[in-house]
Amino acid sequence: MVTASEPMVPPLIAAQLNYLLTHSPLSIKVEQIWSGSKNPPFLSDRFTLLIPFCLDYIKWDVIYNAQNPLVAPDIVFSAADESFHPFSISAEGHSHSLKNVLCDWNCKDPSKLLLLIHELRVLYNVYQRKKIGQLDDERLKFEISTIHSREGIEVCMNSAPDKANEVKFSVPLLDIDLNKMVHGCTWKHRQQIFLQVIFPISRKYSLAPTAPRIKLVGSSELKALFPIEDVKLPPWLDGMCMAEYLPIIEDTLNTQIVEAVAAIGARRRFIEALAPLFGRPLEADPVFCRKATVFACSGVFTFLVHLSLSTQFPKQQPVLVLQSSQHFNSQGTPVMSPPLTDYPWSPRWEEPKMAERIYDFLAEECLNFKKFGSLAHV
């Protein structure tokens, strides 16, 4: 969040920048913000934006002019994109959106910068596609021509100086709204799983082209629902193209997502089954049901039990950590037990039975923990 006071961003520019950062579905970041004035007050009127594109970030410098706050900002693109000329691309595609945004520029309307950046990003994708289309690579030309019907695909050329040139595709998978599938979810941005496909650029047509490097990509927030790196990718067969591969991986992924959403229900039922034995949990993750903390006592010895449930629950049993409320170590923090997983468990039990068996296990284990606590206690 950029406040108007620190660094000194003129209010109109601050309003547009804040609107962009808070209202864009893309998680755009500001890398740097600075002033182009010679004299004080050094009004900050230029900044570098990090804009997500093709599972990476592109850096654009947005240059306002504090002396001329009514004029629309200008953009300097990164050095690698010196041939990106949005006006020519929008003229070729007979699109007037960019022109309209700039012609109707109103410095008092905070949404204008967002419109400009989004429109430029669309044109940037067109530019990357054109650039790849001009490569002398039959396979890439074919891939580009067969994915026209799918929406949201982004492409870019990776041309690191020390590496071989590659073309990266970012394909959004599954036309379903994950945010709606998870009841009461707290995700700020719309969750989307992407398939990243990286093709090497080959100058000649080869009969046995090498398989591209493929990888599933999702946000870190998605890990609460299911770990995307654990998904086993279907093999890319010889001579396959993306149009063939995408339905296969979408099928696999769809089954796993349905399972992952169903697993939330199982975890919720388990946490609910703890209540009759331990009393209402002190804390519980209400959305993904991955964590719960209950209060337990044995005679006068009271302690907390932290339960962590993996996405593989009930195949994997919950990890228990006990925390004493009576013993403290030399740093003054409560004594904790090591993670406990070695207790009787069967995924086939009903949830009340699972809770009951944990209760029985803890009735014995707490004596060990009390001894452990007294030793650690100073």
Place this chain on the structure above:
Amino acid sequence: MDNDLPLEKIAISGPTLASLIQRFSSSNGDVDGLLFGHVTQPTPANLLDDDFPSSSSISSSIRSDSPTLVANITSFFCSGTLSSFYDSLGQLNISALNRCSLGNGKDDQQQRLIGWFVGRRRTPLRPSMREFSVSSSLSSKTLETLNFSQNESISISPFPNFPPCVFLLLSSPLSDQLIHTHDYRAFQFRRSSEVFEPKSIDVINIGPAFRGHYGAFSPNSQFPWLSCAMKDFSSSPSREMEIVSEDDKGKEESLLSLKKIAKEQRGLDSCAEGFEVGRLSKLVGSEAVNYTLEVEDLYGKMLAKLEGLARLVEKSSALVLEQERCNIKLRNKVSGLE
């Protein structure tokens, strides 16, 4: 066709570049403006003998492809702000462009519009989205459409259709440094390929090392061309210095140029206040004492006039400064800073 010929380099005289940098670095914000000058084709240093007629055609065709033109920047106009002659899309505002280039490039083939410049502090030294668009619009205009059509100048000018395709970008480093650094980079906008081609800048400086440069460089001053030497081009240099008092040789000149000469002569006479060159002979002989007194009197009057002028400039400068302050206040009000 000479409307998209490649430039070999861009030449600018030291004082012009220094003054441009000074204008930019003393302004509070970003600035843009126009560049004036001319395009020349220096004689190649490695002229070949035509001993081999069979190969000469090949070598000449190669030579015509390689860039040999030099754009010479001789003066500039700084608007003091941005978007002075174009809109946010980078489309030209022709009337504003004409206003900016007033007094330049109209009737002097040495001072045509050859490009534009932008100075923006602490930004990358790469053309921006809008700068591309402005250069693209500017270089697609020929002189006719830009309303600079002075038939005589076009016929004299060596490259009449050369578009204003030079772009000079000035900036300063992103991070604050102890040493003041002025970055600049010059480009030629190529219409055919729609790209900015970076060009080297030749800064022509004063000093013995640059004597060679000045041989090919024609400096320009804003001082008007005085008609004193118009009467005879074939005459010796010493005769050219004579003042045209009896206009008998100007009969062949057209009426128009006669009028022009007469007007300029009147301007000169009014400055001389009766002390025309003819009276210089009185400096020697018997009348010398009186004459010296008269001349001293004239000098005294001139100094008084200069002082008056200086005072006028001082007053108007104060007014300009006051207006500038008022403008800053208004701007701050618009951007909600008050």
